[in-house]
Amino acid sequence: MAYVTKSPWVVHYDGSSCNGCDIEVLACLTPMYDVERFGIINTGNPKHADVFLVTGSVNEQNKDVVKQIYDQMPEPKVVVAVGICACSGGVFRDCYNILGGVDTVIPVDCYVPGCAARPEAIIDGVVKGLGVLEAKRAAMLENPPAKAEVAEEAIGEPAEAAEEIEEGGNS
Amino acid sequence: MVFRIISVVAYLVLAPILGCLLAGLDRKLSAKMQRRVGPPILQPYYDVRKLFEKEKQSPTRFQDFYIIAYLVFLIGAGAIFFAGGDLLLVIFTETIGSAFLIIAAYSSNSPYAEVGAERELLQMMAYEPMMLLTAVGFYMFHGSFTVHDLISPDRMAFLPMIGLFLGFLYILTIKFRKSPFDLSMSHHAHQELVRGITTEFVGRTMGWIEISHWYENVFILGFIFLFFTNGSVAGCVIGALVCIAAYFLEVLIDNCFARMKWQFAFKSAWIAAIVLGMVNIFILQLMF
Ligand code: SF4
Numbered sequence: 001m002a003y004v005t006k007s008p009w010v011v012h013y014d015g016s017s018c019n020g021c022d023i024e025v026l027a028c029l030t031p032m033y034d035v036e037r038f039g040i041i042n043t044g045n046p047k048h049a050d051v052f053l054v055t056g057s058v059n060e061q062n063k064d065v066v067k068q069i070y071d072q073m074p075e076p077k078v079v080v081a082v083g084i085c086a087c088s089g090g091v092f093r094d095c096y097n098i099l100g101g102v103d104t105v106i107p108v109d110c111y112v113p114g115c116a117a118r119p120e121a122i123i124d125g126v127v128k129g130l131g132v133l134e135a136k137r138a139a140m141l142e143n144p145p146a147k148a149e150v151a152e153e154a155i156g157e158p159a160e161a162a163e164e165i166e167e168g169g170n171s
Numbered sequence: 172m173v174f175r176i177i178s179v180v181a182y183l184v185l186a187p188i189l190g191c192l193l194a195g196l197d198r199k200l201s202a203k204m205q206r207r208v209g210p211p212i213l214q215p216y217y218d219v220r221k222l223f224e225k226e227k228q229s230p231t232r233f234q235d236f237y238i239i240a241y242l243v244f245l246i247g248a249g250a251i252f253f254a255g256g257d258l259l260l261v262i263f264t265e266t267i268g269s270a271f272l273i274i275a276a277y278s279s280n281s282p283y284a285e286v287g288a289e290r291e292l293l294q295m296m297a298y299e300p301m302m303l304l305t306a307v308g309f310y311m312f313h314g315s316f317t318v319h320d321l322i323s324p325d326r327m328a329f330l331p332m333i334g335l336f337l338g339f340l341y342i343l344t345i346k347f348r349k350s351p352f353d354l355s356m357s358h359h360a361h362q363e364l365v366r367g368i369t370t371e372f373v374g375r376t377m378g379w380i381e382i383s384h385w386y387e388n389v390f391i392l393g394f395i396f397l398f399f400t401n402g403s404v405a406g407c408v409i410g411a412l413v414c415i416a417a418y419f420l421e422v423l424i425d426n427c428f429a430r431m432k433w434q435f436a437f438k439s440a441w442i443a444a445i446v447l448g449m450v451n452i453f454i455l456q457l458m459f
Pocket of ligand 1: 017021
């Protein structure tokens with residue numbers, strides 16, 4: 001069994017969440033739920049993280065931030081979208097600056113619906129993500145990481161490219 | 172000679188195991204103090220194994236070289252200690268190792284790592300005088316800097332050197348990177364500097380750092396042990412018990428205090444060195 005599933009370190013990013021889901025993510029760290037018993041650590045550093053928890057939907061302002069955090073994380077990594085906002089845009093979906101769920105910018109491996117998502121559901125989501133993490137680790141052993149990265153680039157590419165053309169490529 | 176080789180080999184093999192278990196107990200104990208279940212005792216081992224599974228990533232080519240140098244010098248410092256070498260050489264070898272960690276952080280050019288590296292420098296400046304005073308105290312009491320002479324003396328150094336012992340206990344918090352003084356990097360979820368000095372160390376590089384910490388923690392506890400040995404079995408047992416008690420105390424302190432500013436860490440460590448250390452040295456001077 002891959003050790004990555006025994007010590008998943010989490011980086012948490014708040015998109016345009018109403019803070020409801022963030023509070024629930026933090027609740028997972030409290031003595032009541034204590035996710036550290038699974039070896040989960042909430043780290044502030046994407047370079048140390050294995051699991052990317054995103055709460056809230058992605059908007060024009062933070063799409064680059066989400067993408068950058070994702071790119072900075074070393075393989076293998078999984079993305080867990082927490083809350084209905086992160087899954088699909090939720091109640092904010094029709095706002096003028098909202099792009100939609102997190103999957104409009106980066107590939108998402110696990111969706112945790114709910115408004116707000118309950119701590120139990122979030123832990124469930126992360127544990128589900130661990131399965132994906134192990135599969136990715138196995139895939140990484142077979143083909144070198146560079147190849148895996150190219151594949152991911154391709155997933156995010158079309159939407160990204162379109163955005164950039166619209167903005168006049170000011171990134 | 173044979174005994175020295177055996178003790179160095181034992182150190183090289185057992186220190187990471189002991190260090191890993193200590194780190195695991197630390198996290199379990201912290202969890203219990205916070206009324207949590209906490210991770211398994213072997214969690215630090217899982218963490219390091221995981222770090223070695225991750226993709227290689229490094230902002231510069233030289234960073235990994237510096238980190239390996241850090242590991243080698245720290246292992247070297249411990250090896251000199253357990254071979255019964257010179258205490259001053261141990262302290263300076265360790266200082267060179269720490270300098271490599273700081274250079275590695277600077278080499279990444281990341282602002283977070285740089286702030287962490289600066290703080291690490293300040294921490295070194297805070298604890299270094301007390302480390303040296305401790306070595307000087309041992310010299311004044313036993314008439315020798317070599318660990319070989321210090322490990323089997325005829326009398327216990329603890330009571331005459333109690334000021335130095337308390338001063339050393341104070342800087343132990345800085346050395347173990349425990350909470351009031353975990354300025355440059357923290358094992359907890361403080362995130363104000365992302366991850367401080369270790370921000371840019373990814374995957375196996377971070378794994379090497381964890382392993383170095385295991386080695387480092389073990390031989391720092393060896394310093395505590397030196398205060399209690401008097402050549403008898405009883406002295407060794409007391410020494411080992413005090414090492415465990417000191418580690419427990421550090422975990423307790425870690426959980427009781429919020430992080431302080433570097434100014435406080437710096438001033439208080441120097442005040443401890445001057446008041447506890449220097450006064451003790453003067454008393455030793457009068458006694459012997
Ligand atoms: S899903 Fe609900 S609680 Fe969570 S961020 Fe969206 S609106 Fe807030």
